Amino acid sequence: MRVRARARGLATALLLALLVCAASAFSAAQTANTPPDGYIDAAVGPTGTSTVPQGTVLSVNGWAVDQEDGAPVTRVQVLIDGIGAGDAALGFSRPDVASYFGNAAWTNSGWRFSITPSLTPGQHTVDAVAYDSKGATTTLRNSLTITSALSVAVSPSSASVVTGGTQQFTATVTGGAGTVTWSVNDVVGGNLSLGTITAAGLYAAPAALPTPNPVTVKATSTVDTTRSGSSSVTINNPAPSISSISPTSITATSGDTGLTVNGTLFVAQSLIEFAGIDLATTFQSSTQLTAIIPASMLVNPGTIPITVQSPSSGISNAKNLTIAQAVTVSPSAKNVPVNWTRLFTATVSGETDQSVTWMVNDVVGGSAATGTITAAGIYQSPPSVPGANLVTVKAVSVANPSKYGTATVTIILPISDNYPRSDATSVLRSQPPLTQVPLQGTIAAVLDWTAKDSSAANESITKVTEVLAVCHNLSEMGIPHVHTTDWATAAAYPMVAVAGVLETNSVNDTERDAIAAYVQNGGTLLLWRTADSGLLSRLGVSASTKFSGTTVRPVSFNVQTQDGALRYIDDDPEVNWQMAYWQPAPTREYTTGSATVLATWTSGLAAVLRSNLGTGRAYVFGWRLKIVLADAEQQKIPGAEPQWTNTRILDADISRLLARAIYETLPGSPHVHQFAPGGKPAALILTHDVDAGVSYTLTPEFVQMEQAHGVKSTYLFTTSPFDTGWVGNLYNATSKQNIQYAVNPGFDVESHSIGHFRQYDKAALGTGTEDASNYFPHYSADLNQTIGMSAIGETGVSRWLLEKDFGITVGGFRSGYLLLPAGHLDSVRQTGYRRDSTYAAGLTRGFAPFVPFTVSNGVVTTYPFMEYPYGLGDSNPSLTADNLQAIVSAWETVIRTNYKNGVPTVLNVHPVNAVKKQAEEELLQRISDLNLWIGDWKTFDDFWQAQGVTCSRWP
Numbered sequence: 001m002r003v004r005a006r007a008r009g010l011a012t013a014l015l016l017a018l019l020v021c022a023a024s025a026f027s028a029a030q031t032a033n034t035p036p037d038g039y040i041d042a043a044v045g046p047t048g049t050s051t052v053p054q055g056t057v058l059s060v061n062g063w064a065v066d067q068e069d070g071a072p073v074t075r076v077q078v079l080i081d082g083i084g085a086g087d088a089a090l091g092f093s094r095p096d097v098a099s100y101f102g103n104a105a106w107t108n109s110g111w112r113f114s115i116t117p118s119l120t121p122g123q124h125t126v127d128a129v130a131y132d133s134k135g136a137t138t139t140l141r142n143s144l145t146i147t148s149a150l151s152v153a154v155s156p157s158s159a160s161v162v163t164g165g166t167q168q169f170t171a172t173v174t175g176g177a178g179t180v181t182w183s184v185n186d187v188v189g190g191n192l193s194l195g196t197i198t199a200a201g202l203y204a205a206p207a208a209l210p211t212p213n214p215v216t217v218k219a220t221s222t223v224d225t226t227r228s229g230s231s232s233v234t235i236n237n238p239a240p241s242i243s244s245i246s247p248t249s250i251t252a253t254s255g256d257t258g259l260t261v262n263g264t265l266f267v268a269q270s271l272i273e274f275a276g277i278d279l280a281t282t283f284q285s286s287t288q289l290t291a292i293i294p295a296s297m298l299v300n301p302g303t304i305p306i307t308v309q310s311p312s313s314g315i316s317n318a319k320n321l322t323i324a325q326a327v328t329v330s331p332s333a334k335n336v337p338v339n340w341t342r343l344f345t346a347t348v349s350g351e352t353d354q355s356v357t358w359m360v361n362d363v364v365g366g367s368a369a370t371g372t373i374t375a376a377g378i379y380q381s382p383p384s385v386p387g388a389n390l391v392t393v394k395a396v397s398v399a400n401p402s403k404y405g406t407a408t409v410t411i412i413l414p415i416s417d418n419y420p421r422s423d424a425t426s427v428l429r430s431q432p433p434l435t436q437v438p439l440q441g442t443i444a445a446v447l448d449w450t451a452k453d454s455s456a457a458n459e460s461i462t463k464v465t466e467v468l469a470v471c472h473n474l475s476e477m478g479i480p481h482v483h484t485t486d487w488a489t490a491a492a493y494p495m496v497a498v499a500g501v502l503e504t505n506s507v508n509d510t511e512r513d514a515i516a517a518y519v520q521n522g523g524t525l526l527l528w529r530t531a532d533s534g535l536l537s538r539l540g541v542s543a544s545t546k547f548s549g550t551t552v553r554p555v556s557f558n559v560q561t562q563d564g565a566l567r568y569i570d571d572d573p574e575v576n577w578q579m580a581y582w583q584p585a586p587t588r589e590y591t592t593g594s595a596t597v598l599a600t601w602t603s604g605l606a607a608v609l610r611s612n613l614g615t616g617r618a619y620v621f622g623w624r625l626k627i628v629l630a631d632a633e634q635q636k637i638p639g640a641e642p643q644w645t646n647t648r649i650l651d652a653d654i655s656r657l658l659a660r661a662i663y664e665t666l667p668g669s670p671h672v673h674q675f676a677p678g679g680k681p682a683a684l685i686l687t688h689d690v691d692a693g694v695s696y697t698l699t700p701e702f703v704q705m706e707q708a709h710g711v712k713s714t715y716l717f718t719t720s721p722f723d724t725g726w727v728g729n730l731y732n733a734t735s736k737q738n739i740q741y742a743v744n745p746g747f748d749v750e751s752h753s754i755g756h757f758r759q760y761d762k763a764a765l766g767t768g769t770e771d772a773s774n775y776f777p778h779y780s781a782d783l784n785q786t787i788g789m790s791a792i793g794e795t796g797v798s799r800w801l802l803e804k805d806f807g808i809t810v811g812g813f814r815s816g817y818l819l820l821p822a823g824h825l826d827s828v829r830q831t832g833y834r835r836d837s838t839y840a841a842g843l844t845r846g847f848a849p850f851v852p853f854t855v856s857n858g859v860v861t862t863y864p865f866m867e868y869p870y871g872l873g874d875s876n877p878s879l880t881a882d883n884l885q886a887i888v889s890a891w892e893t894v895i896r897t898n899y900k901n902g903v904p905t906v907l908n909v910h911p912v913n914a915v916k917k918q919a920e921e922e923l924l925q926r927i928s929d930l931n932l933w934i935g936d937w938k939t940f941d942d943f944w945q946a947q948g949v950t951c952s953r954w955p
Contacts, residue, residue, distance in 0.1 A: 036073045036130040038064030038109070040140035050142075054121065054149045054175070060113040062140060063094045064130035065106050072109040075131040080117055081124050088113035088128065121148045121224065150176030152229035154219050159231060161195075161205040162238040162313075169201040169231060171219035176227075180219040195235070205235050209312055239314035240265045245306050249322040251349050253402050255295045261308060262288050263316065270310045274321075278309070301325040301405070324349065327356060327395045327405030335410045335725060335781065336371075336381045344377040344407055346395035353399035361391050371411070385411050412723050418733075419721035423804070424773035427796025429832020431864050433955045434851060437480045437948035442670030444481040444663065445490035446470050446953075450500035452507065459585045461626060463500065465855050468954070469630035470499040470528075475951055476848050477660040478673025483953045487511060491518045494666055497526040497659070501624060506532050513538070520614030524666060526659065527618065528625045529588045539611040539618045540594035547601070548586040551637075553579045553623075555607045557599045563610055564665035565598060565619060568657040568901045573648045580651055580845060581627055582637050588622040595620070619662060629655050632845035633852070633867075635820070645841060645873040646890045648897050652846030657901055675902035676933040677943045683904040683933040684895055685868070685940050686713030686920075687837070691756045691816060693728065694912050696735040702911040702920075703742050709924050714937040715742045715911075716752035716814050719798045721772075724755040725779035726786070736805060743806050748936035751798040751833075755779070756816030759786045765823025766790030768830065772797050772804075791827035799831055812937050814838055814908075818870060825852055829863050835941045837906060841869035847894075847903045849941075851950050862954045866941060871898075872907040874916055881915050888919050892926050899930050904940060 040062040052058055064073040076088040092110030111128075128140040153172045161167045171180045182197040184190030190197045194215050197203045203217055214234040221227040242263040250257050259279070261272055264287055272279045272291040279291035289308065305318035328347045336342050346356045358373040360366030366373045370391045373379045379393060389411045397403040450456065450463035467483075474481045474497065482493070490496045491514070507515075516538040519525055530536060531544050547553075555577040557569045569575055577599075581587060589605035599608035601622070611618035631637055632652045664671050676683035686706070690696055699715060706713055717739060719731040743749055753760070755777050763786075770793035777789035799810045811834040815824070818840050828836050841847050844867075852867040853860055872891045879887050891907065898905045909920050924934070933940070 034067040035136040035138045036064050036132045038130050040128045040142045050144045053147050057116050063097050063109045065109045066132035070103050071105045073130045074133050076111045077129045078113045079127040119146045121146050148224045150224050150227045152227050154229040154231045157231050160234045162236050165205050167203045177223045179222045183218045185215050237313040238265050240308045240310050240316040242316050242319050245319045252301045252323050252326050254298050257293045259291050267310050273307045275304045325405035326403030329395050329405040329407040333408045335412050338381050340381050342379045348397045351399045355398040356395040359394040381411050421772035424771040427800045431832050434864050434950045435948045439480045441672045442666050444495035445493040446481050446483050447490040447496050447498045448485045453500040454503045462855050464860050465630050466626040467499040469626040470497045473659045476850050477656050479663050495524040502530045502532045519616035519618045522615040525618040528621045541590050542593040543591040545589045546586045547589050553581050554602050555579050555599050565662045567661040580637050585624050585627050633850050635843040645876050649842045649845050680933040682899040682902050685906045685937050687908045688715045688911050689752050691718040696738045698911045699738045700741040711934045712747050712936045714748040716750045718752045718756045719801045720755050727756050748938040750812035753794040753816050754798045757786045758817050760815050761819035761821050763789045763791045763821040766792030791821050791823040795827045796831035825863050833865050835866045837868045837870050839867050839869050841871040844869045847871045868906050871905050874909050884919050888922050
């Protein structure tokens with residue numbers, strides 16, 4: 001009797017019948033030694049079927065009872081293919097069996113067995129031998145099917161191979177042993193007509209195209225030959241290659257012309273193609289083809305690609321055939337403003353007579369509507385743009401009228417309705433000298449000892465620049481000072497900064513003793529790159545060594561000394577300073593004696609020392625201040641900047657802050673200088689370059705946003721009153737309404753040049769006669785030149801337009817591309833500006849405003865305006881939605897650093913889209929915790945200059 005374990009509840013009629021028969025047999029054998037009865041369910045795998053993949057768990061279940069004892073059997077042995085696999089576990093609940101037989105003792109008659117057999121694919125028998133307590137047995141049988149788990153994949157799944165070429169294939173076998181047999185079109189190893197393949201899968205294509213094509217490369221498992229993977233392989237002839245053509249140039253309107261093509265892998269059926277059109281081709285050899293180009297194909301000038309196409313191969317590389325104009329017109333294309341003239345020239349090929357007839361749109365001499373042209377080729381554009389603003393200038397050979405050439409002219413509108421201006425006046429202005437830092441409070445002295453600097457000449461150092469550097473180092477931090485060359489005069493002041501490097505024997509013992517006594521008695525002394533051993537020993541420095549190294553010298557400050565000089569040195573770019581130092585000037589490394597080391601070079605030797613002599617202090621710095629400060633202010637440190645904006649470039653600022661901190665530690669709280677309006681510790685100056693049409697359009701939105709945040713900013717407008725060839729007519733009636741929108745609530749409006757020309761660095765200074773009636777700069781794309789541009793025109797005419805049209809005073813300028821022509825500073829001075837922001841912070845090595853200057857033949861020229869380094873911006877890299885968070889974080893980092901240092905930060909955001917506005921708003925929210933003055937450039941500059949920004953030496 002058999003009962004399926006899975007058919008619990010005895011749900012089928014078949015099972016009921018089997019159980020009835022079993023019950024009858026049991027009743028008839030009550031007194032006999034009857035064998036056990038039971039049933040084996042199907043041997044199943046994890047999915048519950050009797051078809052089981054190799055290597056998976058096999059489950060065998062059933063039930064068995066001892067008919068005589070009315071109890072479950074004592075053992076069930078499982079055999080697979082007649083071989084013992086093990087004993088089943090007994091005692092599993094089968095209430096269906098107990099219910100049917102009415103014998104509760106049979107409730108736990110179930111048995112179970114599981115195994116992961118090592119069986120080959122195919123049919124297998126599963127036997128379960130049940131034993132009762134007297135040794136009687138019953139064999140229960142079922143069957144199962146084992147399937148192969150092995151698969152084969154070939155990579156690549158398809159390929160193209162040229163005749164004679166090779167292709168490596170890889171077979172990946174899963175679920176079994178990894179060896180395969182390779183075949184081509186079912187031929188093991190392939191053959192010469194189909195291609196061969198090695199045991200490693202390297203296929204070698206035949207020498208000729210096979211039939212059929214493509215072929216099939218197959219990898220068949222050596223374990224289970226029913227398992228395989230394949231790849232379709234197409235065999236191609238190799239593409240021909242062109243090495244040269246002859247001729248390479250043909251004059252337009254020529255007759256039928258022969259063409260020779262040289263190269264490799266040509267066949268008899270190869271065709272020369274002229275811009276994709278097949279030519280009647282003659283096969284000369286596998287390396288040369290010839291054809292005739294019909295005259296009908298040589299009418300129009302242009303560049304024609306010549307290629308070769310062979311059957312069952314790709315197209316060759318292209319060689320260009322130039323069809324040159326029979327008459328060459330120069331320039332070949334031109335943007336010409338209305339009412340402007342342009343000269344065209346013509347060269348006739350193959351003719352002694354070079355004379356031509358000039359036409360415009362095929363009309364000899366042109367017309368008033370499209371422009372006229374003289375016999376000399378001078379084109380005069382019409383007074384207005386024609387309906388079709390593209391016209392054709394044509395030159396026809398007089399000697400051979402079939403020969404001609406053309407040029408394309410695009411007529412543009414450079415002159416707006418209100419330009420040139422009939423009310424134009426001079427753009428030149430004069431400005432008073434800058435305010436000097438008042439000599440009040442605690443006053444320092446700049447001691448000019450550059451006459452003692454014996455190394456300056458060898459290091460190409462202009463000595464007066466060394467003095468200027470020391471002066472700027474103090475002035476820019478609002479430290480009042482006097483200038484002198486006399487030690488006794490300087491020593492009367494509580495702080496002396498020495499200009500000039502004191503080399504060995506630069507000073508005598510009397511001077512050394514006087515310096516030591518000054519410090520001993522409470523004076524504060526600042527020395528840069530001193531090498532005089534006698535002076536150093538008196539200051540507690542035992543030795544010094546000259547170091548000529550790379551342009552970047554790392555300096556690590558020992559902030560743990562808590563020296564007052566290091567008050568502002570408090571974050572990593574400052575504490576671990578990567579100082580840019582322009583060679584050939586060396587630095588100095590010091591070995592301390594009794595002096596305290598405030599900073600070290602990477603060698604471990606001292607870069608900054610503080611003498612502990614008496615009640616005073618002497619600070620020795622191991623570099624020339626001129627290199628770190630003055631050269632940086634002139635943007636003369638080549639390759640030193642990591643980037644122009646959005647990063648902390650601190651060389652010059654560190655030098656300024658060291659001097660400021662030392663000064664602030666003098667007795668009596670000496671500092672009366674303020675670093676931001678309203679007594680705030682620092683400032684953020686908001687600026688916007690408005691240099692595109694969309695910038696003008698969005699200016700009102702930015703104004704509204706800033707008003708909502710309670711701040712005002714500066715808008716610098718590019719005021720091109722006509723299309724300059726670089727930017728369009730930005731300064732028009734509509735854009736002026738947007739400027740007025742900023743003017744009305746009191747926002748600062750400044751100049752961003754006339755043309756925003758990329759070539760501003762090539763501008764001449766100008767004559768000073770430029771004004772709004774005669775200034776017409778224009779970028780010529782064909783010449784890649786900006787014609788008629790001058791620095792005075794860019795600065796002065798832009799300022800004049802804004803002041804004239806809006807009744808405001810314009811005092812600030814920023815050039816379009818932060819590029820400096822030689823005359824830039826002179827132009828800013830001559831046109832009366834009070835502030836400029838064309839220098840980038842990454843090049844000036846700092847953010848503090850300074851008085852710009854030039855040095856020529858030992859003479860320093862300072863300019864009566866302030867330079868504000870362009871510190872933060874949205875264009876390097878360009879601000880997008882993807883990098884908004886990163887750029888705003890960079891802005892915030894710089895602002896917070898400058899905030900701690902009391903240094904103003906200039907931020908420029910172009911008002912061109914919502915992302916820029918979002919970035920500015922997010923920045924304002926992020927820094928709202930700072931007691932920061934935020935506002936426009938003019939307001940800050942008026943405040944800054946009013947406190948004094950220069951000294952008596954350079955008023």
